[in-house]
Amino acid sequence: MELFTAIEQRRAVKHFHSGEQMSERDFQKMMEAVLLSPTSYNIQHWRFVRVSNAEVREQVGEAAWGQPQVTEASELLVLCADTQAWAKQPERYWQNVDAKAQGVLVDMLASFYHGKDQLQRDEAMRSCGMAAQTLMLAAKGLGYDTCPMIGFDAGQLAEVINLPQDHVIGMIIAIGKAAKPAGVRGGQLAMHQVLMQNYFV
């Protein structure tokens, strides 16, 4: 599918055909695209929980206040991030560069994130957002629909997926074949309301 067609046709779908499977090949292809999404300092701190077990899926559904997408979707991913990844063997994010450049980057990474809790969390959310859009467009390109979701009790979901203390949840994404098309678009703001020239007026 052409890129702009995928962008235009991606919609948040609320009902999926529960009998439809996403092939493992398509799932892997989608995830390989996701892993090419950008992250600051190439930190790749996203962590994805693929909820394949029916019982766990039910529990996630409860945490998501019964939203049907969670249990109907072919695939369900919880997009998480490790807020402390910057301190965990950071040289692995630069394994392809020479040792000198690697050392510089590792030092920069530490001074950029050390002691900055808010920044660490902001960065986690930014990276989940980047991954999410790649995922949804890749899924669309492969012929699947998606629904990004933040309608859940974060504490309850964290317990269900056994989220480590130093990780955060960005969002859930349901993936599958739409059983019902998305409703009419809510309506996009006009360009002049969101695009500023040089500064806010």
Ligand SMILES: Cc1cc2nc3c(=O)[nH]c(=O)nc-3n(C[C@H](O)[C@H](O)[C@H](O)COP(=O)(O)O)c2cc1C
């Ligand atoms: C971060 C995020 C969280 C969302 N959470 C939910 C959700 O919990 N349940 C839901 O049905 N839709 C959810 N949506 C879908 C939005 O309502 C939808 O993207 C928006 O209305 C625009 O519609 P479109 O995606 O079809 O263009 C979410 C979207 C985003 C980006």
